[in-house]
Amino acid sequence: MSEKVAESDGRDAMGKGMAVGLAVGVAIGVAMDDLAIGIAVGLALGPAFGAGWPKRE
Incomplete structure (x- = not known):
């Protein structure tokens, strides 16, 4: 895999991971009635x- 594709794939995985993390965080925030905590959890x-997202071979 070329370096450029690997770099792009890494950013794509991190973007997907951040989206999933924020979605989980917002769900937690809604359940706790405190969206600020949920967003903080999502960002964490x-x-x-993203690091655990499977990379293309």
Whole structure:
């Protein structure tokens, strides 16, 4: 895999991870009736989801 494709794939995975993390965080925030905490949790979880997102071979 070329370096350019690998870099693009890494950004794509991180973007997807951040989207999933924010979605989970907002759901937690709605459940707790405190959206600010939910968004903070989502921003904290996003990179973890992004790092674990499967990369293309």
